[in-house]
Amino acid sequence: MSALRIGTRGSALAVAQSTLILDRLAAATGRDVELVTVTSEGDTSKASLATLGGTGVFASALRAALLADECDLLVHSLKDLPTAVHPGLTLGAIPARADARDALCARDGLTLDQLPEGARVGTGSPRRVAQLRARRQDLEVIDIRGNVDSRLARVGDDLDAVLLSAAGLTRLGRLDAATELLGLGFWPSAPGQGALAIEVREGDQPADLEKGLRALDHRESRLLVTAEREVLAGLEAGCAAPIGATAVVDAGLLLLSATVYRPDGTERLTASHGVTLEPGSLQSQLAEVDDVAGRVVDELLENGAAALAPVGGGTA
Known part of the structure; x- marks a missing residue:
């Protein structure tokens, strides 16, 4: 029997993430699993992510390879995946989520508050830029690209x-x-x-791959990230929109909070709502998640989010 093929970008992080899934999928299916490296425009261009098209820039080449049967599944960082459904593809599994926080990596062990006035902080994320400026207007925020090692190498340089x-x-x-x-x-x-998100072609999958996807899928993580991404979709937000969202489950209550920032960090709007997750099917709980995300989106738009950032038809 031929090996299952995982399509992945060639960066160290993408390969590390795909290898995690490779090991778990091999254990769950009993089949050989191999990596197939796919190069995207985002891997070769030095332009900013916002200029290239943001979240979709890394996914497009991978998806083309999957649809062309050059691989059997894809492993994505979910935050880099557009919210719109791609024709012919579906999310087969969302494994248990890792730490969702941002990490500051500073010289001399400094924290954000300890950085000196005028310190130079690098990021390629409009959200992080807005958050940095909201917290520390004195910082010089530098747009950077590159893999994790190359970014870390610039700290202290x-x-x-x-x-x-x-x-x-x-x-x-x-x-x-x-x-x-x-x-x-x-x-x-x-x-x-x-x-992480595992994307596969729509339609019937081989029985062993279906078994593997079921073993990898983590219901609570799927509900949490769906809630957050539904906010992004509901706001019609693109890569240039500085938006943060956090969902948690506590004692059966899913709490969702989202913040829209003005790009320069001078203003922000936050909305938070919750829903009790009734026992039942995944589809019924996803409907509850969709409802709470809709309430968060409605509140943000009613309070003027479109005047702060490029969301919901706004021109900010």
Whole structure:
């Protein structure tokens, strides 16, 4: 029997994430599993992510390879995946989510509050830019690209700090580079951050792959990231919209909070709502999640989110 083929980008982080899934899928299916490397425009261009098209820039080449039967499944960082359904493809599994927080990696063990006035902090995320400026208007925020190692190498050289995801650092064995993990209460991260997504072609999958996908899927993580991504979709937000969202489940209650920032960090709007997750099927609980996300979106738009950032038809 031929091996199952996982399509992945060639970056160290993408390979590390795909290898995690490879090992679990091989154990669950009893089949050989191999990686197939796919190069995207986002891997070769030095332009900013917002210029290239943001979240979709890494996914498009991978999805084309999957639809062309060059691989059997894809492993994505969920925060990099567009919210719109791609024709012919579906999310087969969302494994248990890792740490959703952002990590500050600064010289000399400094925290965000300890960085000196005028410190240079690198990030390629409009959300992180807005959050940095909201917290510290005195900082010089530098737009950066590159893999995790190349970004970390700039700390102590031409940058005082960089912002990265805690989950990515953990998967690369580099969490020791973090000097502060930023709490989600005051620093909400990107919708879906910390989660991986396994994408497959629509239609019947081989029985062993179906078995593997069921073993990998984590219901609570799927509900949480769906809630966060439904906010992004409901706001009709693109890559340039600085939005943070956090969902948690506590004693059967799903709590969802989302914040829209003005890009310069001078204003922000937050909305929070909750829903009791009644016992039942995944589909019934996803309907409850969709309802609570809709309430968060409605409140943000009613309170003027479209005047702050490019969401919901706004021109900010």
